[in-house]
Amino acid sequence: MKKQPCIAIIGLGYVGLPLAVAFAEQFKVIGFDINKARVDELNQGHDHTLEVEDHLLQSVLKEDEISGLTITASAEVLSQADIHIVTVPTPTDKNRQPVLTPLIKASETIGQVLKKGDIVVYESTVYPGVTEEVCVPVLEQSSGLVFNTDFYAGYSPERINPGDKTHTVTKILKVTSGSTPEVAQYIDHLYAKVITAGTHLAPSIKVAEAAKVIENSQRDINIAFVNELSKIFRLLDIDTDDVLEAAATKWNFIKYTPGLVGGHCIGVDPYYLAQKAIEVGYNPEIILSGRRMNDGMGRYVASEVIKLMLNKEAKVKNGKALVLGITFKENCPDTRNTKAIDVIEELKAYNMQVDVCDPWADKAEVKSLFDIDLLRLDEVSSTYDAVVLAVSHQQFLELDLSNYQNKNSVLFDVKSCLPKAQVDGRL
Incomplete structure (x- = not known):
């Protein structure tokens, strides 16, 4: 050699x-x-x-x-x-x-x-x-x-x-x-x-293959757990971030945060391991339940936005929503397996007009993949009945989002990165 x-x-x-x-x-x-x-x-x-x-x-x-x-x-x-x-x-x-x-x-x-x-x-x-x-x-x-x-x-x-x-x-x-x-x-x-x-x-080669596929499966399951906690705590009117901050004071608590789980790895790898497990006669319960939880978070976010809009008497049918971010994660142009699209499609299912803004994603790629005419920040010139911060790009965190809101509009923070007083809802 x-x-x-x-x-x-x-x-x-x-x-x-x-x-x-x-x-x-x-x-x-x-x-x-x-x-x-x-x-x-x-x-x-x-x-x-x-x-x-x-x-x-x-x-x-x-x-x-x-x-x-x-x-x-x-x-x-x-x-x-x-x-x-x-x-x-x-x-x-x-x-x-x-x-x-x-x-x-x-x-x-x-x-x-x-x-x-x-x-x-x-x-x-x-x-x-x-x-x-x-x-x-x-x-x-x-x-x-x-x-x-x-x-x-x-x-x-x-x-x-x-x-x-x-x-x-x-x-x-x-x-x-x-x-x-x-x-x-x-x-x-x-x-x-x-x-x-x-x-x-x-x-061995098989050990190396197995090691890789469980790395992201483990992370997927942990995020699914906190996503489920987020759903429970919202029903109990408890702020999930406050709970996680308190729990993280224990030395061996691992602080995962709720959110949309997309991308080419975490959103895909568990299915590879599950497929092999099924082939050899084992039904993987935890792996697939975690994936189901995370796969449904986009639709859940949209439904929570609609509930908040109804509470504030904001216009839903034929209303306008602005979704900030379509890449699968912050400060990255990668749109592979993004779960932001689930939020967008679910809002459209409520007969809302949805504009999507992302300074990182490629316009042509987004048009080809999702048939969405992507807006840049300088192209957003309207106010909306709902604003959803789906991806925490640095450019979004520097914005005054009130400029995009009308008097009854809802601001939902998927990543829980905005000041609590500024938002109407977050995971």
Whole structure:
């Protein structure tokens, strides 16, 4: 195995691009993506996801003899690589079933250029067994090579937190694994060269897969618990934040806060684990109940807004609502699996006209995904019967939201980040 391999990153999204840039500071890296527009954008030195600053991207695009990044949509170039790292998405379908199609397609692409001695490492979130039981057979069939004789595999789960400028890819401890003890050590040492936070070598690929899928499932369940508490305390006329502040004075209380749980990880990963559990004959009760709770929070928020409007005699039917934020989290352009859309659609179901404002989201993307004509802050020129702060972008926290309200309007704070006296309701 080469000490200075050529590394290919397949998939240049929120996960793949930061990893490619990190490796490109020390290795020759090929960044591959099937989206030609994405490839063109990156070759011009700009990342619209904002995960990599332009000057860092531009610095690694200047190749030298031992390092640098080549970005391409041509699969043939992947034949130059010795290590193939797969960072494609693993979504769910409308029935919450895992969709492995991107992973299988990526494996087919790699298989066509795979050569003896190559290693394929998967970073996409999966349930235990996918790497060796789904992906490896595709690699074998596409390449004609034999697993663990001609080529090898590994799994190193991504832990990217979109929009987080503190916990960037090199500063998050990396779990690694490989299909043989020697390959596992090689993969671990390879990642250790760029991951300053260190690495943890798992004893098997399945252990590494399982570790990843429970990380977000655990967080999902904890947030579901406080979301349920929020519903109970609202009925009891108790402020949830006050309760959490009091409880957090105990040394071992972990303070989670209620809210909309979306994004590509927390809102998706539990379904991958649940699917595998069902396949082996176990019905996962806690995992799925937590997911049901969190999946319903958008509709719940909208219903609470309507109740408050009725109490204040605000106009509901044919009324106007302003939803602030459509990305899945604050200060981030990522709209994948956003639950803000559930708030919007539910308000529309009450025959309300709903305007949506977000300074971070891409207008064209929002139009394509949700058929919503997104407004920027300077385009909001009306007052509304209801204003819902769905996402706590910094720009929203600096606003005087009374400018968007009429005398009977309701202000609902989903994130509980505004002063209590200013809002009519919050989780």
